[in-house]
Amino acid sequence: MIEENGPSAHESEVSSSSQARQKLEGLLNKNMxxxxxxxRTLVGLFLCTDRDCNVILGSAQEFLKSSDTFSQGEPRVLGLAMIPGHHVVSIEVEADSLEDAEGFGANH
Structure with a gap:
């Protein structure tokens, strides 16, 4: 007879999945x-993602790679943009205020 001590592997997988989902939902409508x-760098509102890590940004602007590190030039307005997951190098969440920046890593 097999006895289980604690949650099963499936239960802990579901728990971590729901935690990840909650974190993603907390980022909705944040500037990224x-x-x-x-x-290229795209800046816009995070609207959604999928299992392949594709990202949809709203009100997106595109900044081209510049040889001069101090100036990024004028942005190109894209509006709604889909970024394929395999093209994403990094994602940063732009904090609206100091409180948002401090609260990002905290457990709520």
Whole structure:
């Protein structure tokens, strides 16, 4: 007879999945800066993602890679943009205020 002590592997997997979902839901409608493999940077509101890590940004603006590190030039307005997950290099959440920046890593 097999006895179980604590949650099963499936239960802990579901728990971590729901925690990840809650974190993603907390980022909805936040400004994000996404750097892509070709050097472009997109900034916009995080609207959704999927299992393949594709990201949809609303009110997106594109900044081209610049040879001058101090100036990024004028942004190109894209509106609604889909970034394929395999092109994402990094994602940053832009904090609206100091409180948001401090609260991002905290458990709520």
């Amino acid at each position: 800066r996404i750097r892509m493999t070709d050097g």
